[in-house]
Amino acid sequence: MIFGAIEAGGTKFVVAVGNEKGDIIKRAVYKTTEPSETMQQVIRFFKQYQNDLAAIGVGSFGPIDIRKESKTYGYITHTPKIAWRNYDIVGALKAEFSIPIGFTTDVNAAALGEVTRGAAKGLSSCIYLTVGTGIGGGAIVHGEILEGFSHPEMGHIMVKRHKHDRFAGSCPSHDDCLEGLASGSAIEKRFGKPGAELAGNDEVWNLEAHYLAQALMDYSLILAPERIILGGGVMKEGQLFPLVRKKLNKLMNHYVTLPDFEEYIVSPGLGDDAGITGGLVLGVQAYQKEK
CATH class of the missing domain: 3.30.420.40 (ATPase, nucleotide binding domain)
Incomplete structure (x- = not known):
């Protein structure tokens, strides 16, 4: 079989x-x-x-x-x-x-894979967020895929625009959603090059972390997952993980105690x-x- x-x-x-x-x-x-x-x-x-x-x-x-x-x-x-x-x-x-x-x-399937055999194995909850051409997320809660009237659309939550960001956004439906401001397509349209060609540009990755940290704060406060897994092509930029963890810590401002950041925000165990x-x-x- x-x-x-x-x-x-x-x-x-x-x-x-x-x-x-x-x-x-x-x-x-x-x-x-x-x-x-x-x-x-x-x-x-x-x-x-x-x-x-x-x-x-x-x-x-x-x-x-x-x-x-x-x-x-x-x-x-x-x-x-x-x-x-x-x-x-x-x-x-x-x-x-x-x-x-x-x-x-x-992305729900990816979350299921990670909680079964990957970076969230042994846990009962996790979020898998892919940051690539677009942004999407799936969640596992008590071992089950989170679904309601539909499936989550985590890439389209609204985020607070950075005060120096004049980019109009790349999402045709929303002005200031996460995907429109932080996806791979948004990076390329804003800076004129794909993220893979902008590895040494601190402005790019600080801005990216600014938006991703806001999203992770929202997910953390609403769903309280045991682990957040960040995949997709954009997250292969090595300096992003430390920046996101640092900015998330600052945003949370000790309001709730999150798990150790090195273990809480991780890359996919299954690649x-x-x-x-x-x-x-x-x-x-x-x-x-x-x-």
């Missing part, structure tokens, strides 16, 4: 099969083009294992509809990727495979495999619920 996983991203789909422990046996990567092309490749990959495939877990870019009572459950909904807007990704899989399909956001590992765990959970 094996399980399938899909990490559906805006630029690429990572697919894998693995065992019930979350160990990856085989994987493949496909470009995110149009559903007819990308999903054909995804389905062809899983058809190789059809006789042994017990379930598939899908962590998808969004927004998505996670309400099982909804007529559009399993859809990618109002995504800026026009070709994928209102696309029934779960339905496309169900049409090919008569097995349980677990479905959540890509770039957090999402696909979480997808495998999600598949196992879907199988167990329907067994």
Whole structure:
């Protein structure tokens, strides 16, 4: 018996099969083009294992509809990727495979992977925030993915603009949201270069930490997670972690006692495999619920 996983991203789909422990046996990567092309490749990959495939877990870019009572459950909904807007990704899989399909956001899947096998293993709660082209976050509370009327959109909380920041923001929906001011696309539009080419520019990373620390303060005060995991391409800039911890400590101003900052704000234990590992765990959970 094996399980399938899909990490559906805006630029690429990572697919894998693995065992019930979350160990990856085989994987493949496909470009995110149009559903007819990308999903054909995804389905062809899983058809190789059809006789042994017990379930598939899908962590998808969004927004998505996670309400099982909804007529559009399993859809990618109002995504800026026009070709994928209102696309029934779960339905496309169900049409090919008569097995349980677990479905959540890509960042929720990453949080699930990290709490199961990564930097939050052994804990009952964590937040996974990815800071890349965009910003998104998922949360695990008492061992379960946090969901309500929809899934969290942690990248779109409002943050206080730095007094010297005149950048208009990169989010088309909000003027001063975290993604619009601190995502990789915001860095590139504000400074004219991607973050990878700005490693020695203290102005860039102090400003980035200014916004991220505000977000982590909000998440900490609302959800009180045992650990916050920061992933994504922007967080690969080494000086960011110490800056964020320092600014968060100053913002909290001893109001609550947080865990040791070196252990509280960390990089992913699974590296770039957090999402696909979480997808495998999600598949196992879907199988167990329907067994």
